[in-house]
Structure formats: structure tokens, C-alpha cells
Amino acid sequence: MAIAVVVLAVAAYQIISVQTSIYSINQNIETTQAKLSDQEKNNDDLKVQVNDLGRYERILQKAKEKGLKLDGDNVKVVDGK
Template sequence: MANLARQLRQEQQQQTVKAPKKKHLHRKGLSPGEKILGLVFGAFVCIGSTQIISNQSDIYQLNKGIQLTEREIQTQQKSISDLTVQVNELSQYNRIKEKARELGLQLNEQNVKVVQD
């Protein structure tokens, strides 16, 4: 029995050793399908990067326009506040009374009506 087991082991080892080795096929270059896929992928990358750059440029231009508009709004708000202060100064009672005297108007207290807010 022991001899038979040894023979089986030796045969199994010889079979595993004698297994034919796979030959590696060395291909030269890429197949036409792989070349087309590479070109299509490259085209998508180029188109995508161009699209991204174009979008970023548009966003930059819009942001620039927004900033200019905000700057104009701030300038107008400052002008409005300055004019409001000027209106308040010019509408003071003493100044109006002086202007009326310069123009020859006189205050008739019987014609004055008091209006309250």
C-alpha cells in the first residue's frame, strides 16, 4: 500500500510539473478599436476641459458685472444720503424765515394755522 501511495504521489507531482505552460502572446501596438476608443476619450477630455474653461470665464464676467453694479449702487446711495442731509439743512424753519424776509414776505400770525403730525 505504501508503495502504491508513493507511486500516486509521484504521478500527481509529474502531472502538475508536466502541465503545459501557457504561451504569452506579445501584441505589437494597439488594435484599431482601442485606438478609436482612445481618440474618443481624448476628444471628450478636450471638449470637457474647454467647456469648463468657458463656463469659468462666463462666471468671472458675471461676477465682474455684479461688482460694478454694486459699486454704482453704493455711489448712488451715498449721493442720496448727502442730498437728504442737504434737504434737511435747507428746510430748517430759521432758513425759510430768512429767505421769506429777503423776498419781502411778512409773517401774519392771524393767517398761520398749526398742523401737527
């Protein structure tokens, strides 16, 4: 009878230990997913900002502010792909 109690106690300890490990891993996964979601939102915001800053009108305005002139005969078209 004592051996059965010891075996049962060891089995219960093992089950609790495994459940604790699973809980800890799940917490890490949730934390990582939250960080990933935040980073994806951050990346999307930065893409919008890049598109806004790269508008032709804005670049032309900044060039004029720096004293550059647009010479149609000296323009090369560059494919942005």
C-alpha cells in the same frame, strides 16, 4: 484613445467657458454694487442737503428777503407727514 482625448478636450473647453462666464458675471455684479454704493452715498448727501435747506430759520430768512411778513393770525399748521 482618440475619442477619450476628444471628450476630455470638449469637457475642458466647457469648464473653461463656464468659468469665463462666471467671472464676467461676477465683474458685472461688483460694478453694479459699486454704482449702488455711490448712489446711496449720493442720496444720503442729498437728504442732508434737503434737511438743511428745509430748516424753519432758513425759510423764514428767505421769506423776509423776498419781502414777506409773518402774521401769527394768518398761520396754518400743516403736518409734514
